[in-house]
Amino acid sequence: MASIMTNPSAMTALQTLKSVSKNLETTQSRISTGLRVGEAADNAAYWSIATTMRSDNKALSTVQDALGLGASRVDVAYTALSSVVEVADEIKQKVLAAIGASDSDKDKIQTEIQSLQNQLRFIADAATFSGANWLSVNSLAANGDPADGEAADAKIVSAFNRSTTGAITLGTIDISVQSIKLYDAGAAAGDEVNRGLLEGLRDPATGLRDDTDGLYSVASLSVIGASDAELEAMLDVVDATLADLTDAATTIGAAKKRVALQQEFTQSLIDSIDRGIGQLVDADMNYESTRLQALQVQQQLGIEALSIANSNAQNILALFR
Incomplete structure (x- = not known):
C-alpha cells in the first residue's frame, strides 16, 4: 500500500543510517584517541x-x-x-x-x-x-x-x-x-x-x-x-x-x-x-581502521537508501497527472 502519511521504507532507512552513524562516531573516536575504553560509559569495569x-x-x-x-x-x-x-x-x-x-x-x-x-x-x-x-x-x-x-x-x-x-x-x-x-x-x-x-x-x-x-x-x-x-x-x-x-x-x-x-x-x-x-582499554587500530572503511560504505549506502525511500512519495504524484 502506498501512503503519503507513512513511509515505512524511509523510516527503516533512517534507523539504519542512525545506527551506522553512531557506530562510525564510536570508531572514529577510538581511532583518534587510540582507546577502546576511554570513559566509564564505554565499559565501567574496565575503566575502573x-x-x-x-x-x-x-x-x-x-x-x-x-x-x-x-x-x-x-x-x-x-x-x-x-x-x-x-x-x-x-x-x-x-x-x-x-x-x-x-x-x-x-x-x-x-x-x-x-x-x-x-x-x-x-x-x-x-x-x-x-x-x-x-x-x-x-x-x-x-x-x-x-x-x-x-x-x-x-x-x-x-x-x-x-x-x-x-x-x-x-x-x-x-x-x-x-x-x-x-x-x-x-x-x-x-x-x-x-x-x-x-x-x-x-x-x-x-x-x-x-x-x-x-x-x-x-x-x-x-x-x-x-x-x-x-x-x-x-x-x-x-x-x-x-x-x-x-x-x-x-x-x-x-x-x-x-x-x-x-x-x-x-x-x-x-x-x-x-x-x-x-x-x-587500547583499541585495535588494524581492526578499527578496517571497520571505519566498512562503516563509511554503509553510511553512503544508507544515505542512498533513504534517498530512494523518500522518492517514493514523488512517484505517487505521477498517478495524478
Whole structure:
C-alpha cells in the first residue's frame, strides 16, 4: 500500500543510517584517541580497573625516583667508605713503621698519620648527597635523646604494594647508619660504644670499642713517645677498625646491589602494568581502521537508501497527472 502519511521504507532507512552513524562516531573516536575504553560509559569495569592501575603506576614512578635518590646516597657512602679503608690501611702501615723507630722518626711518622687522620675526617664530612650523610652524623640532632646516642636508620622507599583488599603498603630498604657511621657529633662523652668506627676508643685485646682509660682510636692515636708495646697495641686497634670498616663497606655494598635490583624490578613492573592497561582499554587500530572503511560504505549506502525511500512519495504524484 502506498501512503503519503507513512513511509515505512524511509523510516527503516533512517534507523539504519542512525545506527551506522553512531557506530562510525564510536570508531572514529577510538581511532583518534587510540582507546577502546576511554570513559566509564564505554565499559565501567574496565575503566575502573585501568584508572586504578594508572594511579598505581604513577606511584611506582615516584618510587622509582626515590630509588634513584637512594641509589645516589648509597653510592656516595660506598665510595667514601672504600676511600676510608684505603686511608686507614695507610695509617696501619705508618704505625707498623714506627715500631723500633727513633723518637725523631716517630715525630715525622706522626705528621704523616695526622695528615691521614685529617683526610679521614674530610672524606666522612664530604660524603653528603641531597642533605644526607651516613658517615659523619649527629645522633643527638637526629633523635633528640642524649642518653641514646644511636643514629637513626636511613630508609629508602623501594616498593608500592596494593593488597587484594585494596590496602596500600610501602616497602623500604633500611640502612643501619649506627653500624657504619665513622664520626658522631651527638655521642655522649665517654660513650665509646656509640661513637663512630674511627673515633671510638678500642681495647687492643678484643678490638671492641670500650670506655676504659688508656685505649686508642684511629682518629686520635699518636705514635710520639710511644713504646713498641704501645705501638703494637695501636696496630691491633687499627687492624680491628679496618675489619669493622670492611664490614661497613660490605653492608653498603649489599644495599647498593639491592637498590639496583629493586630499580630494575620496579621498571619491569611499570612496563607490565602498562601492558595490562593496554590489554583492557587500547583499541585495535588494524581492526578499527578496517571497520571505519566498512562503516563509511554503509553510511553512503544508507544515505542512498533513504534517498530512494523518500522518492517514493514523488512517484505517487505521477498517478495524478
